[in-house]
Amino acid sequence: MSRTVTDLDAAVNEIADEMRRRPDRGEVAAYIPELARVDPGAFGLVVIAADGHVAAAGDCDTPFSIQSISKVFTLTLALGMVGDRLWRRVGREPSGSPFNSIVQLERERGVPRNPFINAGAIAVTDLILSGHQPREALGEILRFMQFLARDASITIDEAVAASEQRTGFRNIALANYMKSFGVVDNPVDYTLGVYFHHCAISMSCRQLATAGRFLAHSGRDPETGLSVVQVERARRINAVMLTCGHYDGSGEFAYRVGLPGKSGVGGGILAVAPGRGSIAVWSPGLDASGNSHLGRAALERLTKRLGWSIFGL
Amino acid sequence: MSRTVTDLDAAVNEIADEMRRRPDRGEVAAYIPELARVDPGAFGLVVIAADGHVAAAGDCDTPFSIQSISKVFTLTLALGMVGDRLWRRVGREPSGSPFNSIVQLERERGVPRNPFINAGAIAVTDLILSGHQPREALGEILRFMQFLARDASITIDEAVAASEQRTGFRNIALANYMKSFGVVDNPVDYTLGVYFHHCAISMSCRQLATAGRFLAHSGRDPETGLSVVQVERARRINAVMLTCGHYDGSGEFAYRVGLPGKSGVGGGILAVAPGRGSIAVWSPGLDASGNSHLGRAALERLTKRLGWSIFGL
Amino acid sequence: MSRTVTDLDAAVNEIADEMRRRPDRGEVAAYIPELARVDPGAFGLVVIAADGHVAAAGDCDTPFSIQSISKVFTLTLALGMVGDRLWRRVGREPSGSPFNSIVQLERERGVPRNPFINAGAIAVTDLILSGHQPREALGEILRFMQFLARDASITIDEAVAASEQRTGFRNIALANYMKSFGVVDNPVDYTLGVYFHHCAISMSCRQLATAGRFLAHSGRDPETGLSVVQVERARRINAVMLTCGHYDGSGEFAYRVGLPGKSGVGGGILAVAPGRGSIAVWSPGLDASGNSHLGRAALERLTKRLGWSIFGL
Amino acid sequence: MSRTVTDLDAAVNEIADEMRRRPDRGEVAAYIPELARVDPGAFGLVVIAADGHVAAAGDCDTPFSIQSISKVFTLTLALGMVGDRLWRRVGREPSGSPFNSIVQLERERGVPRNPFINAGAIAVTDLILSGHQPREALGEILRFMQFLARDASITIDEAVAASEQRTGFRNIALANYMKSFGVVDNPVDYTLGVYFHHCAISMSCRQLATAGRFLAHSGRDPETGLSVVQVERARRINAVMLTCGHYDGSGEFAYRVGLPGKSGVGGGILAVAPGRGSIAVWSPGLDASGNSHLGRAALERLTKRLGWSIFGL
Known part of the structure; x- marks a missing residue:
């Protein structure tokens, strides 16, 4: 050695x-x-x-629970799927604000500052989903993680996902807010369902x-x-x-x-x-x-x- | 070669x-x-x-005119003079705002987000000045630049400095605003005089x-x-x-x-x-x-x- | 005469x-x-x-469609029901912002500036609802309007209400945002259901x-x-x-x-x-x-x- | 009686x-x-x-010291002098912010929300000044107050005015900020000199x-x-x-x-x-x-x- x-x-x-x-x-x-x-x-x-x-x-x-670390991998996956037009939906500047701030979204008409704040990651998830069933999109994300980690045993903690879904009012607010500006395409429930689940990967x-x-x-x-x-x-x-x-x-x-x-x-x-x-x-x-x-x-x-x-x- | x-x-x-x-x-x-x-x-x-x-x-x-590039060198000089207590006066987070924004200063009680936006660089200049005459502080900055560039011929463009001083209302606003929170110690005119001059180095x-x-x-x-x-x-x-x-x-x-x-x-x-x-x-x-x-x-x-x-x- | x-x-x-x-x-x-x-x-x-x-x-x-004019009457009704403790949930200062702004909510921890911006009216509707079924609360509001107008023929335009419910993403965002701060008590769907319907009174x-x-x-x-x-x-x-x-x-x-x-x-x-x-x-x-x-x-x-x-x- | x-x-x-x-x-x-x-x-x-x-x-x-109450009278005087074009320099909406906030000025390009916040009153004072010497403008304001109060003995407390001038950094910031947008015409020192003095009327x-x-x-x-x-x-x-x-x-x-x-x-x-x-x-x-x-x-x-x-x- x-x-x-x-x-x-x-x-x-x-x-x-x-x-x-x-x-x-x-x-x-x-x-x-x-x-x-x-x-x-x-x-x-x-x-x-x-x-x-x-x-x-x-x-x-x-x-x-990897939570927001999953955002690195969904960004990678989404860039592979839609290429640089991803950046029409999400910026790449630091926000100068906490992870769940909604202020910047109002000033900048629903376009999140970057893909690593919650709003940005939700917009990225929405791009991955793009017309598919939530189950399929989620499967794709999970398989991508298993492939990268070379370990097929990686799973989603359903209890974590369910809890987030029950109490994630601020994320629901962010997603609906972006939807009002056309930055989220899919039904908000679908997009958030996938988002909460990929954050719950263990x-x-x-x-x-x-x-x-x-x-x-x-x-x-x-x-x-x-x-x-x-x-x-x-x-x-x-x-x-x-x-x-x-x-x-x-x-x-x-x-x-x-x-x-x-x-x-x-x-x-x-x-x-x-x-x-x-x-x-x-x-x-x-x-x-x-x-x-x-x-x-x-x-x-x-x-x-x-x-x-x-x-x- | x-x-x-x-x-x-x-x-x-x-x-x-x-x-x-x-x-x-x-x-x-x-x-x-x-x-x-x-x-x-x-x-x-x-x-x-x-x-x-x-x-x-x-x-x-x-x-x-090097303008804001001078901020890298005044930061270096000020860190050498006052050490890490500089960071009590200035943060080190991206601001998410234009160079001359004053909004963040109001929210964060006069403490600029980082030393490279105008407000932050003015606060750093104020630390370098700290009780000395503007002329002395400016001499120190200029000699530091000459030393680093190994060239004693570097000078300040007085016409640029004078123009900035005559029209720099937004910087005057920033400095007075910080002064109202005690983040600027010296007379505002002194601090800004040094600031406008080091930005005018050629x-x-x-x-x-x-x-x-x-x-x-x-x-x-x-x-x-x-x-x-x-x-x-x-x-x-x-x-x-x-x-x-x-x-x-x-x-x-x-x-x-x-x-x-x-x-x-x-x-x-x-x-x-x-x-x-x-x-x-x-x-x-x-x-x-x-x-x-x-x-x-x-x-x-x-x-x-x-x-x-x-x-x- | x-x-x-x-x-x-x-x-x-x-x-x-x-x-x-x-x-x-x-x-x-x-x-x-x-x-x-x-x-x-x-x-x-x-x-x-x-x-x-x-x-x-x-x-x-x-x-x-009376839309936001209904907010005057829901405020009156809610004050009758819960008295001045209503003002713990809603302020009474002008907001200096558009009707559907969410910025102020973030700064002031979910408490809307006044009962006449959307967020404030949703919070007031939530107080009227307070544990009842949406249908009952809505009935109460409608009967109040009929009583005041001395006209029992006043109705709700269901098509308007349904359209608002389908497209009101920004109001859904506001309600969930307040919910995340505990300013909305009831399920968001219930509160918004009543809100969209009383705005649709003709x-x-x-x-x-x-x-x-x-x-x-x-x-x-x-x-x-x-x-x-x-x-x-x-x-x-x-x-x-x-x-x-x-x-x-x-x-x-x-x-x-x-x-x-x-x-x-x-x-x-x-x-x-x-x-x-x-x-x-x-x-x-x-x-x-x-x-x-x-x-x-x-x-x-x-x-x-x-x-x-x-x-x- | x-x-x-x-x-x-x-x-x-x-x-x-x-x-x-x-x-x-x-x-x-x-x-x-x-x-x-x-x-x-x-x-x-x-x-x-x-x-x-x-x-x-x-x-x-x-x-x-009447302080900001003077703003009612300078508004009245300025409306008499320049008429409704005053409203090009100052709005008439509540600001939703404290008296000395600068945030709104950045968002709205230097135009104060109304004539009764500090920034607005400074802009109004600048209109009264409009090219005259500070002493003349101040004399006009004082005579107007004496006329309205039917009492020629009303004076300015010079000690108060001098103190404000020495420590009013936030007002200096506001005035320079507006000057940077062209909302203040006169030299900032002149405008603020008149402003601090009319606030110091006893x-x-x-x-x-x-x-x-x-x-x-x-x-x-x-x-x-x-x-x-x-x-x-x-x-x-x-x-x-x-x-x-x-x-x-x-x-x-x-x-x-x-x-x-x-x-x-x-x-x-x-x-x-x-x-x-x-x-x-x-x-x-x-x-x-x-x-x-x-x-x-x-x-x-x-x-x-x-x-x-x-x-x-």
Whole structure:
């Protein structure tokens, strides 16, 4: 085993150890019982290097609700389906607002600022749906995740999806608001049904890091050699993740971690080090912006130690 | 001469040739006569690689008004003077608003979103001033630019500064607004005097690319070996440039160019390719967001050709 | 017949004649086919003086969709049911925004600015519903209108209600948004069902002017002597009508007409001259703010001629 | 003495007695020392009926800083000078925002919502100034106040004006912001100099109630018979006072008091009962919206007792 690999393993293990001991863990999302029930002490970290070496520590095989991390994959899938005309429905600028803000939608006539705020992800889901039955669209998204993670056992947590559907009034508001401007084509119930379900996909850090490898390696799975997206598109998805991946905490994440990344309220974060590796971290407690508190701390530590920041050593 | 160097020269020359021929040149800033008077056909491009090789083309030695590009250097200087307590006065999140918006200041009690919108740069200038005479503070900024560019001939265009001072009502509004919240300490006239003058510094692409080298090389001038800022700080300044360097066109710049960069209404852009090189481009015509139209086009072409995007090959 | 009465008749007839001849008639609301189908040339005007004399002209017995004018009556009904605790759910300040704005709701945590913008009227409808079946609540509202207008033939236009329900995405957004803050208690479908239906009540100018008499006469029907609301409450409903009754055209209406009033997109306006009379006018064409163009013009003419402005002769 | 007069005297005396005993007095404005120094226990109330009878109680002859109440008189003066083209510079809709908000100015390109928020009053002052020397314009305003109050002893408190000028950063911001849109013509310093000085006029309740009489009586001083403004203009100024006279507390004032009125942070309120009388009240403690706490309470009591609300008995 090369020296680099040993270093990577050591880094991952030491950071995971430290994080598991830290008393400051943030607050677990509590707006639905299924998320509130998660063990706040859980912590998982997986890094898959360019050469395929996997460094894993902690609860790295425990599935958790990926929530908004799914938005990276639905964006990828939708770009594959409709190409750059996707950008007529969704912008790619940071919003300067919380994840569920509706203010910007009114000012900009129903066009969401970017695909990673809730409104934008709903508009992207609507493009994937485009006339099909919700069940089919959802199947396509799930199969895409299974393909990327090379694991057919990945499923949707129906209880989470049902809870979101019952209580997601703000998302219902966003979708209807966009519908009033013609930015949502399908029946709102259909689009939201698919949206709530893909947010409820359960994955482990290992599965997530595997699924994200194409973004670190020019759009191609470095092991199978299969191309997922064109090289330029991978680069651009990373750019949008960097500027918009953490709502109104995106600047802070870029400043501290220095990698494109996408977080979810389930406590997961997927981060991409172009040319170097794919990283997934999970710790359920969130900070004030709704991003995993220890997840970000671990990534900050990791990029500094490995010199993986895209902004310099 | 290495093959890479030859490639770099070829790329720079070909891109400059193409840009000089393009009919779509954007609109030259016209709010003050001194800027309106510039030749819209001008185009300059300079890349300084890690090994010190300089590839230059076009009007690469013509000085132009660097305007907001100066904000990168005043941020660097102010961080050196007051350290991270600078961030109590200025945030580091994208604003989602135009460069001169005042709306966000009202919502967030006078604290600007980031150091690269006008309000934020005025607050940073106020920190540099901090009790000194405007003349001294301005001297310090100018000497810092001369030191970084290794060129003592760099000067301030007094006519530009005087014009801005006479007509900069919106900046006067921003400064007084922050003053009402205690975010500006010094007399508003002093702070704005320094601000308008450092925006009126004239530099050529060659000088600008030289001055920006420390950001591409871990905070250190790779030739002299002198450290300008700590490695971590250089990385972080780059991160803020990437997320906030082009106002509400920052997402678009990251998406298309994939490098940290800062533009000015004089038509210049400074871009940083960490570990690879420092780039300055100048073309006076602006796009709708106030960024150099051909400058960005040239950078998009260049990073694609050289594979210098921080988001992947 | 007194001289005043003769004058009133003359004024009403002359103004109606003039309005029927005017070529500038505004634009008929076209967002649902049922409203678009109305004759743009229609014009009706009814004034009922304190002594019960009725001056009527034009299409004064043609029923039209009262739309937002119903909000005055649901507010009255809800105040009767829950008293001043209604004001915990709805403010009473002008919004400075269009009728269907959602921006203010985000800033003020789901509490609508006043009961006459859509969000506020939906919140009021939710209070009337409060646990009952939609059918019952709607029956109560309809019976209240029939009672006030002393006409049991008043009905709901089911085609209008069904159209609104099918296309009212923005209202669905508003209701779900408030629901997410707990400002709507009942299932959103129930509340909106009642809301869309009471907006679809059809009434003539004669019926509407009759129904509004209690507001002009200290909360009491001057003919039957029956008290509808306490004197202070009538006064206060008038105050809210004056400051908020015409969305972001409320200041203009107060400035030009000088009476409390409430308009609807069906082209009707109910206006109240305290101590003097109740006025209903109908002309389907709307101005840019969504208020009846000739309706307002007629009221401006009428109050000037009769000296009925509450702001002086 | 008529029975009405006796009643009026009794009402004024009883209300003043009650108010002077109330322990809840609000907070005296403290942003400049000259205002902070005022006795919080002061209370004055003057009503001048249509027949000229003056009912006065408490500190009715103590001069206080009229502050924003001056905006009613500068509006009147400016309308006399430039007529209805004033409304090209200033709107007449409620703003839905605090007195010193700048947000709306950005959205609406520098045109203030109405003449009674700070920005609007500054724009009105700029129209009065229109090319003259500040000293002349100020002299004109002061002479107008002396004429209306029939008292040549009214003066400007220079210490108050100087303090405002030294610390009024937010107003300086507003004026420069409007200047950037061309809504302010004169040098900002000139316009603000006049503005700060007319806000610093000192008047007693007796002087203020006298000066406001023309608004209650169709634009004419009922005693001298002199016409100040046309009848229609008086009516319209009252309308703007009702919808906009108390910033984002205007709806509340209309709801509780039911009269057109204008408050100032010095604790004074001028209220107008069309056809009935002119009222001035003064109590320095303010509520959260910046309006006199006991002043409004006294007016609420008074209009209820006298049946003077414009919205019904």
